[in-house]
Amino acid sequence: MRRALVYRLLVTLVLVLSLASVALAEGPPHWTYEGKEGPEFWGSLSQDYALCSTGKQQSPVDIPASAVTNPADLTFRYQPSKLNILNNGHTIQAAYDAGSSLVVDGVTYNLAQFHFHLPSEHTLTAKPYDMELHLVHQNAQGGLAVVGIMLKxxxxxxxxxxxxxxAPKQETAVMTVPNATVNAADFLPATRTYWRYNGSLTTPPCSEGVKWHVLTTPVEVSPAQIAAYKSLFTDDHRPVQPLNARSFLLASQVAAAPQAMPTTGAAQPASARDMLILLGLVCLSLGLGGYTIVRRRIREN
Ligand SMILES: [Zn+2]
Structure with a gap:
């Protein structure tokens, strides 16, 4: 009787450990903008992507005419950067050199990278722009603040x-283009009023706690520039998500309210591992609990 229980416990342990090793060996699951791995299926491709379908504060969203507009009170501290560009299979992205930042609610967020979507992800009264530029910033705690600029x-x-x-035509690692620089300060429109709301990454794992700032004034790109991007990505936008209980925010009111803890992509890689460790501990305690109960019964009989 006791030997059978020990055997069952061992089998459970081996099963949990092998499941854990399989999960840790695999990289993040592949996803796309169309077909069976497209946006409506992201949430079921991996447990790590669950928020893509269960999240209640997802991005992008439609910006209604009634959304409150913030005055141009964002502090941009942008410096030129070398052009460190890559094609990650989902977008054209440029890693930004250290030293540029955005100040939101008195907190400094460093500009990490910028990338594009075609057509725009946010819509204005249900209408998309030709493209959208995202400037992604991260603070010392891993919290994210994104500035979205509409391109027309x-x-x-x-x-x-x-x-x-x-822009690399094929999927590539990041490469620094000789003698090329970019200055994010020059991407900004002259008028810097913006809509603000709390949302998420618009790509898996769709992590929430992202502070979104969508500039109300679009900037222009030429039809040839749009065509050049479209030759690489015919459509790389996530459709708009429900606003749910959220509203558009005025920065002056947010600054006065207590800050919520951010949940960012930076915390994601550990989550699957944490879940498996938890699962292992639960199995172990169930097994030990069962063993103790049966032992007591044997003693009582
Ligand atoms: Zn983006």
Whole structure:
């Protein structure tokens, strides 16, 4: 009787350990913008992506005409950077050199990278723009603040010219383009009023706690620049998500309220491991509990 229980316990342990090793060996699951791995299925591709379907504060969203507009009170401290560009299979992205930041609610967020979506992810009264530029910033605690700039067809955008001209056609690791620089300060429109709300990453794992700032004034890119991007990514936008209980925020009111703890992508890689360790501990305690009960019964009989 006792030997059978020990055997069952051992089998459970081996099962839990092998499951854990399989889960840790695999990288993040593949996802796309269309088909069976498209946005409506992201949440079921991996436990790590669950928020993509269960989250209640997801991005992007539609910005209604009634959304409150903040005055131009964001502090941009942007410096030029070398052009460190990559094609990650989902977007064209540029890693930004250290030393540029955005100040939100008195907290400094360092500009980490910028990338694009076609068409825009946020919509304005249900209408998308041609493209959207995302400037992604991270604070010392891993909290994220993103600035979204709408791009519309018009004059050539000289500030983005080197980016479009050097966009890798195939999926690549990051590469620094010789003699090319970018300055995010030149991406910004002259008017910097913005809509603000709390949302998420718009790609898996769809982590929430992201402070979103969508500038109300679009900037122009030429039809040729849009076509150059479209030749690489015909459509790399996530559809708008329900606003649920959220509202658009005025920075002056947010600054006075207590800060919520951010949940960011930076915390994600550990989550699957933590879940498995927890599962292992639960199995172990169930096994030990069962063993103790049966032992007591044997003694009582
Ligand atoms: Zn983005």
């Amino acid at each position: 067809s018009g004059a050539e955008n000289k500030a983005l010219a080197s980016v479009f001209a050097n």
